[in-house]
Amino acid sequence: MKRCRMLTGVNTTAPTRLPVLLPSAAATIGAARRERHEGTFRLNLKLWHGGALLLLLLIFLGVAEAANGTREGPWAILWRWKWFVLQGFGLNLLISFLAMALGTVAGAVLGLMQVSLLAPVRTSSWVVTQFFRNSPWLVLLFTVMLLLPFEIEIGDTVFPIPDWTKAVIGFSLPIMANLSEVVRGAVISIPSGQWESSESLAFSRRQTIWMIILPQCFKRMIPPWMNWYCILAMATPLCSIMGVEESVTHVSQAMAAEDNRPDLLTPFYSFLLLIHFVYTYPIARWTISLERKFAVKL
Amino acid sequence: MEAFFEWFRALYEQSGWNFVFIYEQYERERFITAMWTTIKLSIYCLLFSLVVGVVGAWAQGAKSAIVRNVMAGYIQVFRNTPPLVQILFFYFVLGTGLDRAGLMPTYDAGGYLEPMLGAFGWAVISLSFFAGAFNVEIFRSGIEAVPESTVEAAEALGYSRLMAYIYVVLPLAFRVSLPALNNNLVNLIKTTTLAYVIAVPEMMYTANQIWSDNVNVPEMMIVLFIFYVGLVAILVYFMHKWEHAMRIPGYGT
Amino acid sequence: MAWDESQPMVSINDVHKSFGELKVLNGVSFDVMKREVICIIGPSGSGKSTLIRCVNALNTIDKGSITVQGQEVHDPKLDKLELRKKVGMVFQQYNLFPHKTALENVMMAPTHVLKQDKAEVEERAYKLIKKVRLDGKERSYPGELSGGQQQRVAIARSLAMNPDVMLFDEVTAALDPETVKEVLVTIQELAEDGMTCMLVTHEMGFARELADHIYFTDRGIIVEHGPPVTFFTDAKDPRTKEFLSQIL
Numbered sequence: 158m159k160r161c162r163m164l165t166g167v168n169t170t171a172p173t174r175l176p177v178l179l180p181s182a183a184a185t186i187g188a189a190r191r192e193r194h195e196g197t198f199r200l201n202l203k204l205w206h207g208g209a210l211l212l213l214l215l216i217f218l219g220v221a222e223a224a225n226g227t228r229e230g231p232w233a234i235l236w237r238w239k240w241f242v243l244q245g246f247g248l249n250l251l252i253s254f255l256a257m258a259l260g261t262v263a264g265a266v267l268g269l270m271q272v273s274l275l276a277p278v279r280t281s282s283w284v285v286t287q288f289f290r291n292s293p294w295l296v297l298l299f300t301v302m303l304l305l306p307f308e309i310e311i312g313d314t315v316f317p318i319p320d321w322t323k324a325v326i327g328f329s330l331p332i333m334a335n336l337s338e339v340v341r342g343a344v345i346s347i348p349s350g351q352w353e354s355s356e357s358l359a360f361s362r363r364q365t366i367w368m369i370i371l372p373q374c375f376k377r378m379i380p381p382w383m384n385w386y387c388i389l390a391m392a393t394p395l396c397s398i399m400g401v402e403e404s405v406t407h408v409s410q411a412m413a414a415e416d417n418r419p420d421l422l423t424p425f426y427s428f429l430l431l432i433h434f435v436y437t438y439p440i441a442r443w444t445i446s447l448e449r450k451f452a453v454k455l
Numbered sequence: 456m457e458a459f460f461e462w463f464r465a466l467y468e469q470s471g472w473n474f475v476f477i478y479e480q481y482e483r484e485r486f487i488t489a490m491w492t493t494i495k496l497s498i499y500c501l502l503f504s505l506v507v508g509v510v511g512a513w514a515q516g517a518k519s520a521i522v523r524n525v526m527a528g529y530i531q532v533f534r535n536t537p538p539l540v541q542i543l544f545f546y547f548v549l550g551t552g553l554d555r556a557g558l559m560p561t562y563d564a565g566g567y568l569e570p571m572l573g574a575f576g577w578a579v580i581s582l583s584f585f586a587g588a589f590n591v592e593i594f595r596s597g598i599e600a601v602p603e604s605t606v607e608a609a610e611a612l613g614y615s616r617l618m619a620y621i622y623v624v625l626p627l628a629f630r631v632s633l634p635a636l637n638n639n640l641v642n643l644i645k646t647t648t649l650a651y652v653i654a655v656p657e658m659m660y661t662a663n664q665i666w667s668d669n670v671n672v673p674e675m676m677i678v679l680f681i682f683y684v685g686l687v688a689i690l691v692y693f694m695h696k697w698e699h700a701m702r703i704p705g706y707g708t
Numbered sequence: 709m710a711w712d713e714s715q716p717m718v719s720i721n722d723v724h725k726s727f728g729e730l731k732v733l734n735g736v737s738f739d740v741m742k743r744e745v746i747c748i749i750g751p752s753g754s755g756k757s758t759l760i761r762c763v764n765a766l767n768t769i770d771k772g773s774i775t776v777q778g779q780e781v782h783d784p785k786l787d788k789l790e791l792r793k794k795v796g797m798v799f800q801q802y803n804l805f806p807h808k809t810a811l812e813n814v815m816m817a818p819t820h821v822l823k824q825d826k827a828e829v830e831e832r833a834y835k836l837i838k839k840v841r842l843d844g845k846e847r848s849y850p851g852e853l854s855g856g857q858q859q860r861v862a863i864a865r866s867l868a869m870n871p872d873v874m875l876f877d878e879v880t881a882a883l884d885p886e887t888v889k890e891v892l893v894t895i896q897e898l899a900e901d902g903m904t905c906m907l908v909t910h911e912m913g914f915a916r917e918l919a920d921h922i923y924f925t926d927r928g929i930i931v932e933h934g935p936p937v938t939f940f941t942d943a944k945d946p947r948t949k950e951f952l953s954q955i956l
Contacts, residue, residue: 189637291641350803394540
């Protein structure tokens with residue numbers, strides 16, 4: 158698509174045909190369309206968000222410390238439990254890695270099925286995609302957690318299936334469906350001329366998809382893929398509802414062990430948010446910078 | 456109707472598929488209440504989040520820098536933290552805080568005092584603020600898309616400033632905002648399941664109770680899926696129609 | 709059935725084609741002999757592009773027949789690979805593969821589709837790029853080339869398959885006026901080498917100079933045809949006259 162320069166430093170993809178609206182109207186509508194196709198909003202974390210969290214943590218620690226009589230100070234308590242909370246966060250990371258890997262592989266297959274020439278394959282994969290895309294994550298999580306057995310028997314040995322592996326599967330389902338849609342969207346965004354010229358050069362359909370279309374889609378798919386990873390990493394604490402021993406569960410266990418002192422509530426949870434932020438922030442920024450870079454080149 | 460109920464009882468006796476919430480009156484009432492609760496929750500959150508959005512978009516253009524900064528801070532906090540944390544925070548921190556401080560108004564619920572805001576109320580507040588944070592930005596970008604010259608053109612035709620806003624700016628801004636608003640609404644419906652964590656008796660929570668009492672997890676799961684996917688599908692269908700009817704020719708499809 | 713050079717290279721017989729309600733081709737017939745260069749001209753929407761795309765089986769036809777070297781193109785049992793080795797096509801929008809360099813664009817189809825030896829293909833690709841006067845641009849990506857340069861890479865890419873017929877679908881229509889000429893020169897050289905060419909074009913001067921035969925289409929039929937000398941000076945049909953008066 159031809160880019161046209163409207164104002165210095167402002168590039169839009171479409172010339173303004175209606176003087177009634179500013180170019181930002183097209184941008185707003187375009188962003189909504191992108192969000193619909195990618196299935197989520199774009200995370201836009203800023204460094205000062207982390208600063209604000211840190212400030213919150215420090216203020217509440219300070220207030221609690223000042224109001225503290227003879228009891229042990231909240232800072233000492235938080236410090237004592239730090240490894241326990243971080244260990245829980247480690248499980249969040251593990252779940253997010255595995256769910257992303259599983260969801261990516263399954264989503265790629267499902268997405269390619271959505272552009273198949275065979276109508277039954279196309280339709281069934283579309284149904285699966287829409288189904289998992291439109292179900293609430295919590296419902297999917299519950300389903301997998303409750304319907305999978307807690308152990309399986311192969312031959313004589315019994316393999317236990319720990320809760321967190323079920324959570325991995327539960328999280329991978331919505332990731333799969335949304336990435337499937339990302340793949341389909343990227344494939345159909347390639348201009349039809351690419352298909353035609355490949356066809357006239359006698360490429361088979363499989364060759365066209367693997368050698369011509371997908372390599373061009375790749376760059377378009379990276380930013381939404383990374384954004385989905387951030388969303389997933391932020392969503393993993395959901396499985397604490399089913400008792401998976403991750404960070405939120407560990408925080409509440411730690412607080413319970415300290416008699417649920419109300420002055421610990423804010424320090425502990427803002428500490429947890431801060432950990433999540435420190436992890437997600439660089440990825441979210443990188444996503445945005447990659448997208449800008451690709452937008453210039455494509 | 457009775458025959459329909461009895462058919463499911465027979466289905467259970469013959470095949471073991473236990474759709475208990477259809478043929479047993481107690482479970483049926485609980486189930487219908489839950490459906491109604493989810494729908495009510497969605498509608499309240501939708502309306503309040505729109506109000507938050509409009510007020511917020513107006514506040515973002517306020518003259519006072521304090522108001523603008525508070526608004527910006529609110530948007531950033533609610534956009535970038537998990538809604539789960541938000542719900543827990545509202546209910547446990549604000550809710551218990553107000554209760555302890557004795558600031559929560561109560562009413563007489565037949566002999567004992569109930570706080571005015573229960574779990575349902577807090578869920579509405581927290582989810583409205585969550586969705587509202589997105590709406591503020593959506594409305595603002597919609598209004599900003601209408602150039603000053605359009606307002607001037609309306610004024611030249613004899614419209615007052617206010618009339619120009621009501622008849623020209625807002626309808627245009629709304630059309631620009633509609634697709635993003637619809638996305639947000641679908642997202643909101645899915646997020647209402649989180650009210651589960653503060654024991655609001657909505658679909659997710661009630662389904663959990665029913666399968667705990669009757670040990671019919673697969674059946675309830677099927678019903679949950681049909682309910683939510685159906686709800687979202689119906690919404691999406693009507694929104695597409697609406698968006699199509701409201702589209703601005705020349706601006707996207 | 710054996711084919712020899714005395715028979716038409718491309719033979720089009722009573723071709724009909726419609727898109728839904730819209731009839732685009734309404735009984736078109738003509739032959740193209742080996743080494744012949746023909747131009748199809750006509751107002752937009754007259755079906756010229758559709759016709760040329762049918763020769764390559766990019767579009768299907770509803771009725772009639774198209775043969776290339778005696779082989780029916782719209783035979784469901786046709787080996788499309790065989791057809792596309794014979795028939796090269798260049799598009800209005802170039803349609804280069806943007807993620808590959810000019811050289812790779814030229815090399816891709818012979819290495820992957822024809823499974824030819826890579827070193828050999830590379831050598832040939834360098835020659836072809838030189839032939840279209842782009843030596844030195846082998847490592848450039850399509851995005852770094854001008855429209856005219858991209859279009860010449862597209863021509864080289866088609867030639868790499870060693871086609872017997874080349875189809876050009878309004879190849880200069882999307883170009884800046886100053887780069888049109890370099891592409892036309894390339895096509896001219898190709899024609900002088902004896903390549904059978906079918907062109908859909910709006911470049912009347914070029915058609916007059918280069919074509920052996922000109923076909924004028926309107927509303928899905930051939931209204932008038934003839935060699936350039938008689939066609940441009942002695943048009944008989946009023947529609948042709950009107951078109952020529954507008955364009956010349």
